[in-house]
Amino acid sequence: xTFTVGGKTSPSTTIVVTPGxxxxxxxxxxxxxxxxxxxxxGVEVRNNGSQAIPLQTVTATLPAGAxxxxxxxxxxxxxxxxxxxGGNITVYVGSVSDDGQSLTFLDVDLGIPDAGxxxxxxVCVSATDDTPPGPTSAEFSVGDRTSPSTTINVI
Numbered sequence: 457x458t459f460t461v462g463g464k465t466s467p468s469t470t471i472v473v474t475p476g477x478x479x480x481x482x483x484x485x486x487x488x489x490x491x492x493x494x495x496x497x498g499v500e501v502r503n504n505g506s507q508a509i510p511l512q513t514v515t516a517t518l519p520a521g522a523x524x525x526x527x528x529x530x531x532x533x534x535x536x537x538x539x540x541x542g543g544n545i546t547v548y549v550g551s552v553s554d555d556g557q558s559l560t561f562l563d564v565d566l567g568i569p570d571a572g573x574x575x576x577x578x579v580c581v582s583a584t585d586d587t588p589p590g591p592t593s594a595e596f597s598v599g600d601r602t603s604p605s606t607t608i609n610v611i
Contacts, residue, residue: 476506477568479598482576485591485607488583494528496537497605498578499596503568511563512599516550516579518557519593522610523586526552526559526579533580534559540567540575566598583610 457468482500503509514536518524527533536548536559544567550559559579567575581594589611593604 476504476509477566477598477601478502478504479596479601479603481593481604481606482578483606485609487609487611488524488581488587489611490583490587490589491585492583494533494580494582495608496578496580497594497608498576499598499603499605500574500576501566501568501598502574503566503571505571509566509568511565513597514548514550514561514564514577514599515597516559516561516605517595517597518581519595519608520557522588522592523584524581524592524594524608525556525584526581528582529584536561536564536577536579538564538567538575538577541573564598578605581608583608 458465479499479501482498486495486497488495534550538546548561548564550561587610591607591609593607596603
């Protein structure tokens with residue numbers, strides 16, 4: 457910005473715009489055994505100084521071509537868990553996309569009311585017998601921000 461006072465133009469101080477919150481991989485890597493028990497990859501959400509963060513739409517997407525599933529074959533799981541630093545836990549039930557690869561959760565309270573506060577959110581996934589071994593991750597879209605989950609090491 458510039459100001460003109462008395463015919464003289466002067467620049468303002470630098471204005472830095474930061475997003476109200478950030479989303480990053482959250483937690484230690486998880487190990488998913490092919491055809492085995494479920495694991496819980498997730499992300500960390502941090503308030504970057506915003507006074508009021510509205511409810512958000514969260515979408516979790518399985519890795520493309522990885523033959524992974526939500527929950528297990530016998531127990532599908534379409535939930536998102538949000539754990540606030542204060543210990544409050546909120547569970548949201550999502551809707552599954554037509555191709556089964558994404559879960560969408562509406563009106564999610566990120567649980568980060570104060571500057572610097574953070575929360576962790578995760579989903580339940582498992583590797584099928586056809587999942588290729590190696591590292592992968594789910595993808596989380598929180599509002600207009602996207603991040604990979606913690607690493608899922610498939611063995």
